[in-house]
Amino acid sequence: xxxxxxxxxxxxxxxxxxxxxxxxxxxxxxxxxxxxxxxxxxxxxxxxxxxxxxxxxxxxxxxxxxxxxxxxxxxxxxxxxxxxxxxxxxxxxxxxxxxxxxxxxxxxxxxxxxxxxxxxxxxxxxxxxxxxxxxxxxxxxxxxxxxxxxxxxxxxxxxxxxxxxxxxxxxxxxxxxxxxxxxxxxxxxxxxxxxxxxxxxxxxxxxxxxxxxxxxxxxxxxxxxxxxxxxxxxxxxxxxxxxxxxxxxxxxxxxxxxxxxxxxxxxxxxxxxxxxxxxxxxxxxxxxxxxxxxxxxxxxxxxxxxxxxxxxx
Amino acid sequence: xxxxxxxxxxxxxxxxxxxxxxxxxxxxxxxxxxxxxxxxxxxxxxxxxxxxxxxxxxxxxxxxxxxxxxxxxxxxxxxxxxxxxxxxxxxxxxxxxxxxxxxxxxxxxxxxxxxxxxxxxxxxxxxxxxxxxxxxxxxxxxxxxxxxxxxxxxxxxxxxxxxxxxxxxxxxxxxxxxxxxxxxxxxxxxxxxxxxxxxxxxxxxxxxxxxxxxxxxxxxxxxxxxxxxxxxxxxxxxxxxxxxxxxxxxxxx
Ligand SMILES: Nc1ncnc2c1ncn2[C@@H]1O[C@H](COP(=O)(O)OP(=O)(O)OP(=O)(O)O)[C@@H](O)[C@H]1O
Ligand SMILES: [Mg+2]
Numbered sequence: 001x002x003x004x005x006x007x008x009x010x011x012x013x014x015x016x017x018x019x020x021x022x023x024x025x026x027x028x029x030x031x032x033x034x035x036x037x038x039x040x041x042x043x044x045x046x047x048x049x050x051x052x053x054x055x056x057x058x059x060x061x062x063x064x065x066x067x068x069x070x071x072x073x074x075x076x077x078x079x080x081x082x083x084x085x086x087x088x089x090x091x092x093x094x095x096x097x098x099x100x101x102x103x104x105x106x107x108x109x110x111x112x113x114x115x116x117x118x119x120x121x122x123x124x125x126x127x128x129x130x131x132x133x134x135x136x137x138x139x140x141x142x143x144x145x146x147x148x149x150x151x152x153x154x155x156x157x158x159x160x161x162x163x164x165x166x167x168x169x170x171x172x173x174x175x176x177x178x179x180x181x182x183x184x185x186x187x188x189x190x191x192x193x194x195x196x197x198x199x200x201x202x203x204x205x206x207x208x209x210x211x212x213x214x215x216x217x218x219x220x221x222x223x224x225x226x227x228x229x230x231x232x233x234x235x236x237x238x239x240x241x242x243x244x245x246x247x248x249x250x251x252x253x254x255x256x257x258x259x260x261x262x263x264x265x266x267x268x269x270x271x272x273x274x275x276x277x278x279x280x281x282x283x284x285x286x287x288x289x290x291x292x293x294x295x296x297x298x299x300x301x302x303x304x305x306x307x308x309x310x311x312x313x
Numbered sequence: 314x315x316x317x318x319x320x321x322x323x324x325x326x327x328x329x330x331x332x333x334x335x336x337x338x339x340x341x342x343x344x345x346x347x348x349x350x351x352x353x354x355x356x357x358x359x360x361x362x363x364x365x366x367x368x369x370x371x372x373x374x375x376x377x378x379x380x381x382x383x384x385x386x387x388x389x390x391x392x393x394x395x396x397x398x399x400x401x402x403x404x405x406x407x408x409x410x411x412x413x414x415x416x417x418x419x420x421x422x423x424x425x426x427x428x429x430x431x432x433x434x435x436x437x438x439x440x441x442x443x444x445x446x447x448x449x450x451x452x453x454x455x456x457x458x459x460x461x462x463x464x465x466x467x468x469x470x471x472x473x474x475x476x477x478x479x480x481x482x483x484x485x486x487x488x489x490x491x492x493x494x495x496x497x498x499x500x501x502x503x504x505x506x507x508x509x510x511x512x513x514x515x516x517x518x519x520x521x522x523x524x525x526x527x528x529x530x531x532x533x534x535x536x537x538x539x540x541x542x543x544x545x546x547x548x549x550x551x552x553x554x555x556x557x558x559x560x561x562x563x564x565x566x
Contacts (some may be wrong), residue, residue, distance in 0.1 A: 203425030
């Protein structure tokens with residue numbers, strides 16, 4: 001992305017992004033409480049979906065295991081806050097570190113596979129994580145999960161909006177870091193790997209190392225999102241890491257447009273809002289999820305941004 | 314690295330063998346290419362030429378044998394490290410970054426050997442020195458006006474030029490060219506041949522090529538592969554005259 005046209009597109013995207021953030025910042029006091037809650041959820045999922053996009057869209061590693069690292073963050077926060085009354089900062093930091101450590105450990109294993117096998121092995125990572133959450137009752141509470149996670153007391157805004165603003169700040173920080181990452185030389189190497197691993201190797205890149213690093217980075221961000229989710233939801237159970245949840249992240253990326261960051265953020269908002277809307281009428285959210293999947297795959301493989309002609313890929 | 318007694322060859326293969334199941338694609342290939350030499354590798358389809366390149370570049374492990382680069386045993390050195398040791402290659406089937414601009418393709422080639430490839434917080438476009446080098450390379454291959462076009466929108470001929478430009482940006486001391494003129498028009502092919510001949514005389518070049526005019530124009534020595542084995546070896550004139558080579562190679566064309 002160089003040159004005048006790309007530069008202008010970047011400017012436009014930046015302006016739109018900042019406008020969106022400003023709206024998210026000034027509107028809430030005048031919005032119904034329910035909307036504020038849903039917007040918070042949207043943003044948490046957007047952080048997770050955009051971190052998955054680093055793997056899925058940018059590096060071309062179709063991971064179905066991302067929910068596992070999200071869950072590591074969620075359970076870490078749930079345990080630390082309910083058992084030892086950890087502060088917001090401590091719970092957040094621990095969740096990020098443990099999720100990064102988990103993906104560093106799992107990464108050694110799953111990077112032995114590529115393509116369709118990578119998808120299958122990451123899917124099994126999700127399923128193992130679910131199994132652990134479900135069976136390791138002494139730690140995770142099994143099916144009951146961990147309940148009564150207290151909202152963090154931050155005390156910088158009144159009126160019950162402090163958590164809203166905390167996630168907004170973290171969301172903005174995350175997005176900035178994501179953008180810096182994909183704009184950086186390292187980010188370009190990820191796209192290079194997506195386009196041609198063999199060429200990257202011959203150019204002198206240790207492809208494995210780049211994939212490993214992005215896996216750990218994406219895992220860390222998923223852990224952050226998971227931690228916020230635990231606070232937001234007040235409850236963490238095996239459904240955090242079940243198949244539907246894992247696929248939901250992937251769907252957010254695909255619906256918005258993989259490899260664009262902005263797309264998955266929009267995708268997260270769309271899928272989350274859709275879920276809220278659908279569940280008013282029916283219990284069959286997973287079916288609707290699957291239908292959206294099929295429609296996207298068939299008619300909009302590059303997602304919303306692809307349909308709008310924003311992506312030049 | 315111990316000093317070798319004789320002048321060290323740029324590239325040495327010693328009994329290099331690669332099996333795919335029952336098929337011996339490359340069998341006991343030994344060759345020694347001295348620094349600055351231009352060596353042609355020819356042979357009929359399926360002779361094992363590309364496989365040999367992949368063994369030399371480290372894209373694929375050897376079944377047995379040794380590969381040495383400037384006297385250093387690189388048999389077990391991973392592919393990307395070999396690039397840092399001065400090996401470069403192009404692909405028979407164009408292998409670029411199609412979703413990226415021409416400039417970014419070249420910048421990726423520069424990053425390959427540059428520590429800034431791990432930089433994560435500074436936008437790539439602020440690395441003026443990388444883009445300046447890429448622009449220089451674009452001038453050289455005459456693609457300056459295509460700079461901001463996506464590579465997948467280039468013509469086949471232009472892509473073949475980018476292919477070579479990428480390899481050259483790595484500053485290779487030994488360059489493996491796998492049918493660089495594949496699919497080019499005669500005019501494009503002639504231009505590319507001239508460009509290869511004008512490469513720095515210090516660069517050792519191994520050239521796989523089906524177009525005999527190109528081979529005879531560039532190389533000083535030819536190794537013929539047949540069914541994975543070295544079949545003949547000599548100057549272009551000797552090879553041209555060799556009736557056995559004519560039988561297996563020219564005979565079938
Ligand atoms: N990865 C692989 N797995 C199995 N067989 C392979 C593989 N790569 C090459 N071969 C086989 O090895 C033999 C040599 O192939 P290679 O591509 O090296 O030939 P080549 O001399 O480059 O031919 P061409 O002139 O057509 O490019 C062929 O029979 C090919 O089918
Ligand atoms: Mg070949």
